[in-house]
Amino acid sequence: MRYLPKSDSERREMLAVCGLQSAEELFAHLPEDVRFEAPLALPPGISEFEIVDYFHARSAENANGYASFLGAGVYAHYRPVMVDTVVSRGEFLTSYTPYQAEISQGTLTTIFEFQTMICQLTGMDVANASMYDGSTAVPEAALMAARITGRHRVLASRVVHPEYREVLRTYGRHGQLSIEEFGYLPDSGTLDLEDLERKIDNATGAVIVQSPNFFGIVEDIRSVAELAHKHGALLIVIFTEAVSLGILQPPVDADIVAGELQSFAIAPSYGGPYAGIIATKERFIRQMPGRLVGETTDSRGNRAFCLTLATREQHIRREKATSNICTNQALIALMATVFMSVYGKQGLRELAEQNLAKAHYLSSLLKPRFTGPFFNEFVASTNGRAPEEINQLLLKKKIIGGVALGKWYPELEHCVLLCATEMTRREHMDEVGRAFEPVPQAA
Amino acid sequence: MIAKVRSHITQNELLLFEQSSPGKKGYQLPPLDVPPVDAATVLGAANVRSEIDGFPEVSEVETIRHFTRLSTWNYAIDLGLYPLGSCTMKYNPRVNELVARLDGLAWAHPYQPEALAQGAMNIMARLEAALAEITGMDAVTLQPAAGAHGELTGILLIRALLEKRGNPRKKVLIPDSAHGTNPATAAIAGYSVENIRSNDCGSVDLAQLERIVDQDVAALMVTNPNTLGVFEANIKSIADILHKKGALLYMDGANMNALVGIAQPGRFGVDVMHLNLHKTFSTPHGGGGPGGGPVAVKKILEPFLPLPRLKHLRNRWTFDYKRPRSIGRVRAFYGNFGVIVRALAYILAHGGNGLRNATVDAVLNANYIRKKLEPHYDLPFKAPNMHEVVFSDDRQAKHGVRTGDIAKRLIDYGFHPYTVSFPLIVRGALMIEPTETEGKRELDLFADAMASIAQEVETDPELVRSAPHSTRISRVDEVTAARRPVLKWKPGTPSAKPAD
Numbered sequence: 041m042r043y044l045p046k047s048d049s050e051r052r053e054m055l056a057v058c059g060l061q062s063a064e065e066l067f068a069h070l071p072e073d074v075r076f077e078a079p080l081a082l083p084p085g086i087s088e089f090e091i092v093d094y095f096h097a098r099s100a101e102n103a104n105g106y107a108s109f110l111g112a113g114v115y116a117h118y119r120p121v122m123v124d125t126v127v128s129r130g131e132f133l134t135s136y137t138p139y140q141a142e143i144s145q146g147t148l149t150t151i152f153e154f155q156t157m158i159c160q161l162t163g164m165d166v167a168n169a170s171m172y173d174g175s176t177a178v179p180e181a182a183l184m185a186a187r188i189t190g191r192h193r194v195l196a197s198r199v200v201h202p203e204y205r206e207v208l209r210t211y212g213r214h215g216q217l218s219i220e221e222f223g224y225l226p227d228s229g230t231l232d233l234e235d236l237e238r239k240i241d242n243a244t245g246a247v248i249v250q251s252p253n254f255f256g257i258v259e260d261i262r263s264v265a266e267l268a269h270k271h272g273a274l275l276i277v278i279f280t281e282a283v284s285l286g287i288l289q290p291p292v293d294a295d296i297v298a299g300e301l302q303s304f305a306i307a308p309s310y311g312g313p314y315a316g317i318i319a320t321k322e323r324f325i326r327q328m329p330g331r332l333v334g335e336t337t338d339s340r341g342n343r344a345f346c347l348t349l350a351t352r353e354q355h356i357r358r359e360k361a362t363s364n365i366c367t368n369q370a371l372i373a374l375m376a377t378v379f380m381s382v383y384g385k386q387g388l389r390e391l392a393e394q395n396l397a398k399a400h401y402l403s404s405l406l407k408p409r410f411t412g413p414f415f416n417e418f419v420a421s422t423n424g425r426a427p428e429e430i431n432q433l434l435l436k437k438k439i440i441g442g443v444a445l446g447k448w449y450p451e452l453e454h455c456v457l458l459c460a461t462e463m464t465r466r467e468h469m470d471e472v473g474r475a476f477e478p479v480p481q482a483a
Numbered sequence: 484m485i486a487k488v489r490s491h492i493t494q495n496e497l498l499l500f501e502q503s504s505p506g507k508k509g510y511q512l513p514p515l516d517v518p519p520v521d522a523a524t525v526l527g528a529a530n531v532r533s534e535i536d537g538f539p540e541v542s543e544v545e546t547i548r549h550f551t552r553l554s555t556w557n558y559a560i561d562l563g564l565y566p567l568g569s570c571t572m573k574y575n576p577r578v579n580e581l582v583a584r585l586d587g588l589a590w591a592h593p594y595q596p597e598a599l600a601q602g603a604m605n606i607m608a609r610l611e612a613a614l615a616e617i618t619g620m621d622a623v624t625l626q627p628a629a630g631a632h633g634e635l636t637g638i639l640l641i642r643a644l645l646e647k648r649g650n651p652r653k654k655v656l657i658p659d660s661a662h663g664t665n666p667a668t669a670a671i672a673g674y675s676v677e678n679i680r681s682n683d684c685g686s687v688d689l690a691q692l693e694r695i696v697d698q699d700v701a702a703l704m705v706t707n708p709n710t711l712g713v714f715e716a717n718i719k720s721i722a723d724i725l726h727k728k729g730a731l732l733y734m735d736g737a738n739m740n741a742l743v744g745i746a747q748p749g750r751f752g753v754d755v756m757h758l759n760l761h762k763t764f765s766t767p768h769g770g771g772g773p774g775g776g777p778v779a780v781k782k783i784l785e786p787f788l789p790l791p792r793l794k795h796l797r798n799r800w801t802f803d804y805k806r807p808r809s810i811g812r813v814r815a816f817y818g819n820f821g822v823i824v825r826a827l828a829y830i831l832a833h834g835g836n837g838l839r840n841a842t843v844d845a846v847l848n849a850n851y852i853r854k855k856l857e858p859h860y861d862l863p864f865k866a867p868n869m870h871e872v873v874f875s876d877d878r879q880a881k882h883g884v885r886t887g888d889i890a891k892r893l894i895d896y897g898f899h900p901y902t903v904s905f906p907l908i909v910r911g912a913l914m915i916e917p918t919e920t921e922g923k924r925e926l927d928l929f930a931d932a933m934a935s936i937a938q939e940v941e942t943d944p945e946l947v948r949s950a951p952h953s954t955r956i957s958r959v960d961e962v963t964a965a966r967r968p969v970l971k972w973k974p975g976t977p978s979a980k981p982a983d
Contacts, residue, residue: 044841066846080743085833086834091832101587102587133575134559137771140894145556152972160536213639308592309590311818342956348964349965350965353663371773372769382510
């Protein structure tokens with residue numbers, strides 16, 4: 041087998057060194073009733089050519105050559121060639137968590153740059169080396185807030201991504217968090233501050249909001265922060281569309297920012313792998329989950345980087361750790377780091393401006409359901425038609441329409457969430473505009 | 484003496500921020516095909532940010548050089564043996580990278596219509612089935628993002644089942660040889676942790692277990708083979724003791740590379756386990772992620788698996804959300820699909836027999852290393868080992884040299900160190916897992932290096948204590964890093980000079 045580098049004569053030589061006649065003797069100590077003698081019921085191994093062929097066939101069974109207006113937490117942005125060039129280097133791809141600092145400075149330096157850029161983008165003091173994804177960063181942030189405040193009640197906005205809220209509920213199941221939700225305003229699509237005010241109390245440890253929210257609308261972070269802080273709760277701000285940070289005011293009034301970086305040159309890849317982040321204020325560092333890289337020196341006084349503040353983590357603290365998380369998403373975070381370097385200060389702004397312009401052009405062709413300001417996605421009303429009907433029309437033109445919202449928001453049964461990015465073409469938007477036009481009634 | 488490497492020049496490199504200059508660009512966007520909008524008008528002036536302070540401005544050439552230079556400061560599997568114990572640092576096949584990047588897979592949106600995602604769903608279903616066969620379990624979820632995330636999923640499943648039976652119970656038992664993620668997971672799932680001591684062979688003590696297991700115990704989390712590389716010979720009896728009292732057996736599959744094709748956890752009493760796709764199934768570690776932590780369960784736990792579940796209906800795949808007893812989602816969407824693709828590519832390449840042969844070679848390599856190093860290092864547990872072997876620094880400590888020093892000296896010989904000071908039940912542990920993808924020559928070079936270091940400890944201990952000597956930076960001051968954390972670059976702060 042091509043992944044096994046030994047010849048049979050080498051195997052025999054090695055067995056002889058071990059004092060064994062056959063490889064089977066290596067397992068002689070296993071209890072007989074545990075050993076599994078039958079061959080695995082899996083087909084024989086195949087060549088590289090056949091593997092490529094197999095996955096080409098599967099790839100062809102998926103959407104190919106479609107224009108798409110899907111967003112809702114996963115965004116189609118252009119991936120600069122540089123990104124895969126860098127992450128394909130074996131030194132990044134095939135290395136382990138950088139515990140051995142002397143031979144891991146490459147990874148450590150890139151993570152330090154990543155942490156710095158996430159702070160610059162979010163306006164927070166510190167950022168960790170990344171989390172699994174945005175959805176799991178949310179309960180981790182909520183648990184962090186509970187540790188800081190000693191309070192376990194969490195109030196989450198209903199316009200936080202529905203699947204993120206489901207993950208939060210799963211983590212809360214065992215009773216460490218009690219999770220309730222507050223509503224949104226039916227006209228603006230922004231969170232309902234008055235509803236929050238009715239529900240918040242002195243047992244509330246965290247208020248969770250998303251901006252731009254699940255409907256794509258920019259929230260007024262400052263007023264939520266004031267309300268949360270008045271009651272001694274922390275404000276957790278979530279983002280799913282990182283490109284928005286190129287143009288939107290950073291959530292500086294938040295205590296914890298948890299987000300998803302998929303937009304930064306991470307392929308949609310049917311839902312993962314992505315990279316989440318948690319960023320926070322300096323005073324909360326020690327309650328933060330996840331890996332952190334710090335600057336220090338070597339014994340000769342050279343600048344060096346290493347993993348630090350590990351006393352928060354599971355391999356040292358075991359059951360008293362801030363989280364059970366062991367890995368970060370180093371390689372995916374590296375994609376985001378390369379993306380941020382390629383676009384830089386001006387590029388990220390220009391990219392955000394293009395997204396803004398495209399989405400607003402699209403909205404000018406449709407009937408936006410809400411009045412709140414939006415970035416690159418928004419909710420459009422179907423004028424009472426079933427979203428499925430419109431999407432079927434679009435599929436015939438090789439266009440995947442927006443996400444129907446009725447599944448999560450029964451009151452928005454006749455609404456669709458549509459996204460436009462720098463990759464969206466005007467001619468496809470015009471098609472969408474036509475598909476939404478009321479069907480002429482037969483005379 | 485040092486046969487594998489010789490010194491070579493590496494490039495110095497500043498941080499991106501230190502190379503920035505206003506106006507430098509590494510990008511160009513196409514012209515906008517719609518009218519531009521004024522951000523302040525459509526978003527409200529208060530919502531629009533000023534420029535991102537300190538964000539880099541570098542050119543394309545500088546960017547590629549930056550990351551390429553940094554990459555040369557890393558060690559990697561592609562450069563040689565990476566013998567970290569229980570980490571299973573095996574070769575990462577490159578074809579896996581290619582297939583994960585095919586357009587129809589890499590650009591698949593999780594919300595695209597199921598009719599246009601059949602290829603992706605087919606891949607997931609095929610991996611679920613393969614993992615069920617390999618583990619001997621009844622059902623698999625691919626949703627957890629990594630090993631520790633799989634552990635959490637598994638313990639939540641156990642809690643859900645016990646709740647349904649009327650009492651979620653209070654405690655999870657964990658052997659003292661376990662990975663730190665096990666107790667951390669149990670705590671996050673709302674259980675208190677009771678550590679149980681290993682016996683003289685490094686295994687779970689049956690008599691002690693019999694005494695401890697009562698109506699408060701929800702589960703035992705066991706790693707098998709354990710972190711000494713020793714198979715829990717009494718695993719069936721362990722399962723019986725738990726099951727008799729209504730508790731469940733969780734298996735940490737971190738060491739599954741010792742068992743694939745040889746033994747199926749489903750047949751030795753395990754109720755639920757996780758796998759690490761980035762260990763056993765060759766997906767790249769990438770400097771710390773992404774991973775994949777599928778969870779395999781017996782039938783009794785199947786109704787509780789995370790939403791959604793794949794279902795084959797009328798000749799096509801669909802997602803089933805109508806599962807009222809599910810613990811809910813543990814992650815948005817369906818899991819780390821890109822990692823799932825790579826793991827399946829690995830399984831297809833090996834096939835059933837190939838997977839078993841890989842296990843045999845992995846165990847052979849570990850036993851070979853054991854034989855070669857036994858004359859030089861103390862072997863505290865003598866039981867036969869599987870895919871990894873644990874020595875102690877007992878003999879070297881007498882010369883004032885500890886496992887961490889030996890590890891650093893190994894770097895000078897051109898190798899990544901083994902796992903240092905773990906498992907905790909061995910004082911001064913050297914935990915070595917070579918994996919099956921190492922050839923005889925690389926193993927011999929490693930054994931020679933370890934023997935040579937053992938010699939140096941006796942003749943020149945300071946040489947070892949002050950290692951590494953050949954790296955671009957010398958030993959790193961981790962104490963100061965933790966005492967005065969500097970976690971981001973700040974403009975204008977004169978930091979220490981870059982390494983030269």
